[in-house]
Amino acid sequence: MTASAETFYGADDLTHLEGLEAVRKRPGMYIGSTDSRGVNHLFTEIVDNSTDEGVAGHATKVVVTLHADGSVQVDDDGRGIPTGKHAKSGLSGVELVLTRLHAGGKFGGSGYKTSGGLHGVGASAVNALSLRFDVTVKRDGKVHEISFARGKPGVFDGPGPKAKFTPQSGLRVVRKMKRGERTGTSTRYWHDARYFENGARLDPEEVRSKLRHTAFLVPGVTYVLRTATEGAINEETFHYPHGIMDMVEYLAPAGDRPVSGTLLVKGEGTYKENAADENGVMQSNVERKAEVEIAFRWGTGYERTVECFTNTIRNVHGGTHRRGFDRATVKALQEAVAKTRGLLKPKEDPPLLDDVQEGMTAVIHVRMPEPQFTSQTKDELSTAGITKVVQGLVEKEIKAWTEHRRTKAEAKTVLQKIVEASRVRLAQKQQKDAARRKTALEGAAMPAKLVDCRTTGVSRSELFLVEGDSALGSARMARVSEYQALLPLRGKILNVQKAGLGDALKNAEIASIVQVLGAGTGRTFDSSSMRYGRVILMADADVDGSHIRTLLITLFARYMRPVIEEGRLYAAMPPLHKVVTKGRNGETRYTFTEREMEAVVAELEAAGKKVDKPVPRFKGLGEMDADELWETTMNPATRSVRRITLDDADAAEAALELLMGEKVEPRRNWLIASAARVDQAAIDI
Incomplete structure (x- = not known):
């Protein structure tokens, strides 16, 4: 049988995008969007490279110039991009990092201890999306220049992107450096409007905000913004010697009088993660060191302002460092409130996160090697291990602050503010008309037991159907309230295959x-119309839990089948065992079966480690504390979930009818025939 021209699919139909073509084909994948935010992100990528030189101690000044012709220029006095020839590619270092994706000095080598760049994509993506891209490097006693037209190296015979361009590879040495002239890199680019939406432009206020924030985070570097307007150049300088302490004062709302002094948390901590070595081979439990710097204070107002940064990069959506800070403030201040006489009345509920952080202004900044983010735009940190590092340091600082004789009175004033915020919230709870999305039962209020999330966007939100009220407590502490909602279920639901x-x-x-x-x-x-992007069934890892999952899957398959067909129904996989080794650098491993647990124990003992025995077994989700439940079952970066699929509708319907239908005889026959498949050693007696 011969395929028609319309249906034939062969090797010639495959497309291989070379060099920077991938960026131009899908710019939003590399810079987040193709509107004004994408244009602003181009600037961010370039200035972050100069900032990394400052963080590493090699640059003291970064000058940004917004030219009247729409081009952007960034100059720094760092070491300069390497100009020598790269052995493998045969290109100069400058040409390599600007024309090859995933090339740079930030992949764990000796170039940078920590940096905002991770993937070697930023500068080359800007080059790919620019009409003209000029680079001047002062290094090794020489001044080098190279230009690019839409990512191709060459020479322009005049100023601006409309000048005649002649393709030519390689750096040009234009002169020797003068005595006393500092090394550094100068970059100037004209973005290509063809790859952006109509009207997309660089926002000078965004540039100003970026430079100001970075100056707070890198107090050793001075940032200068020069804006060319009507033949004149306006110049602004950003330099803050007290770093994030100054930033807290700047971010605090106008007229918000401080209730406390600014607390500063500085320290280091270690965490472990799986990471690839220099050969790309994945290694388990690689130890990392993180530096944490956090400043926060309370004011008389009600607004909460918390800004998060990783290696000077702003994380608009927070992430794991923010989660550690939130947990620490809640836990430490709840304990302080409970210990302070006369604050809480009998049977009063302890304050929650919103109460604790009411009127707070905080800046969270972590420096770490090879941080993980949810996207190339680095809006949210996802490195799991940093949560406990931040939580431990903040808890220790808050405890010392609430107990030290010099700050005890100040701390009590803050605690009184927190308790009052809690009381106001509870008093208003019944009166608030919460903005609800349309529900299945029009006009009816949501079930009281629903613990909803805050986000209004469906795609990111998750609804956990949690087995029992006992697991709800840990899940409530563990969840990310921004996008994770909880609905506890009592017992087993009705078998809808029979009803x-x-x-x-x-x-x-x-x-x-x-x-x-x-x-x-x-x-x-x-x-x-669904209010959540995903539904996750979270039941105990036992027979009853399996039965509950089966009943819920039957419900969705019979009456809400599109949830399964669209791949939006998942089953969580909580572990059965927690294997812990003794000693100073204790290790924790979670396993899902008896055999896996025995294999892990044998592996650890073979490595000379002492395993804490007997190995504890979780009898249910309610036995896990918040950290354990988050790490194993709820954290998108570390959890394991199974997507419920419906690849064969007829087979699925037959299985449901056999296992859940009214006819008992076929089910009994199937159980008898399948008895030999049961691992009797795994059955709890």
């Missing part, structure tokens, strides 16, 4: 699930 829709909706737990999802049931189910 009609009317009977199913009479079941309180099923009615709650339908109501919270807000998309209806059966033929009227509309997945576009």
Whole structure:
């Protein structure tokens, strides 16, 4: 049989994008978006390279010039991009980092201890999206120059991107450096409007904000902004010798009088993660060292301002360092409130995160090697190990502050503010008209037991259907309240394979699930109306938990099938065992079966480590503390989940009918026939 021209698919239909073509084909993947934010991100990538030189102690000044022709120039007095020839590629260092993706000095070598750049994509992506890109490097006693037109090296015969361009590879030495002239790099680029939306432009205020924030974070570097307007040049200088202490005062709302002095947390901590070595081979439990610097204070107002940074890069959505700070402030201040006489009345609930951080202004900055982010734009830090590092340092500082005789009175004033915020919140809880998205039961309030998330965006949100109220406590402490919601379920829901829709909706737990999802049931189910992007079934790792998961999967398959068809239903995989080694550098491993646990114990003992025995087994989610539950079951960066799929609808329907249907005889016959497959050693007696 011969395929038609329309259906034939062969090797010639495959596309290989070489060099920087991938960036131009999908610019949003590399710079986040193609609107004004993307244009601003181009500037961020270039200035961050100069900042990395300052952080490493090689640059003291960074000058940014916004030219009248729309071009941007960034000059620093650092070491200069390496100009020597790269042995493998045969290109100069400058040409290599500007024309090859994933090339640079920030992959764990000796060039930088910590840096904002990680993937060798930033500067080359800017080059790819620019009409003209000029670089001047002062290094090794010489001044080198190279230009690019849409990523191709060459020479322009005049100023601006419209000048005649002649392709030519290699650096040009234009002169010798003068006596006393400092080394450094100067970069100037004209972005190519063809790759951006109409009207997309660089926002001078965003540039100003970026330089100011970075000057706070790198107090040893002076940043200068020069803006060319009507033949004149306006110049602003940003330099803050007290670093993030100055930044807290700057960020505090106008008129917000301080209730406390500014607390400064500085320290180091270690964490372990899986990481690739210099050959790209993945290594387990690689020890990393992180430097933490946090400043915060409370004011008389009610606004909360918390800014997060990693290696001077602003993380707009926070991340794991913010999570450690939040947990530390809640835990330490809840304990301080409980210990202070006369603050809480009998049976009063302890304050929550919103109460603790009401009126707080904080800056969180961590420096670490090879941080992990959720995207190339680095909006959210995802390195899991940094959470405990930050949490430990902040808890220790807050405890010392609340107990030291010199600061005890100040701390008590803050604690009183926190308790009062908690009381106001509880008093207003019944009166607030919470903005709710449309629900399945129009006009009805959400179930009281729903612990909702704050985000209004569906794509990122997650709803955990949690087995039992006992697990809810740990899950509530562990979750990210911004995008993770919890709905506890009591017992086992009705088996809908045996019941009609009317009977199913009479079941309180099923009615709650339908109501919270807000998309209806059966033929009227509309997945576009779902209030959450993903639904995750979180049950104990035992027989009852498996039965609960099966009942829930049956419910979705029968009355909300598009959730499965669209790949939005998942089952969490909580571990069974926690293997801990003794000693100073104790190691923790989680396992999911008895055999896996025995294998891990044998592996650790063979390595000369002493395992704490007997190895504890989790009898349920409720036995895990918040950190354990977060790390193993809820953290998107470290958890294991199974996506429930429906590849063969007929086979799935037959399996559901066999296992959950009304006819008992076929199920009994199947159980008898399958008895030999059971591992009797794994059965709890």
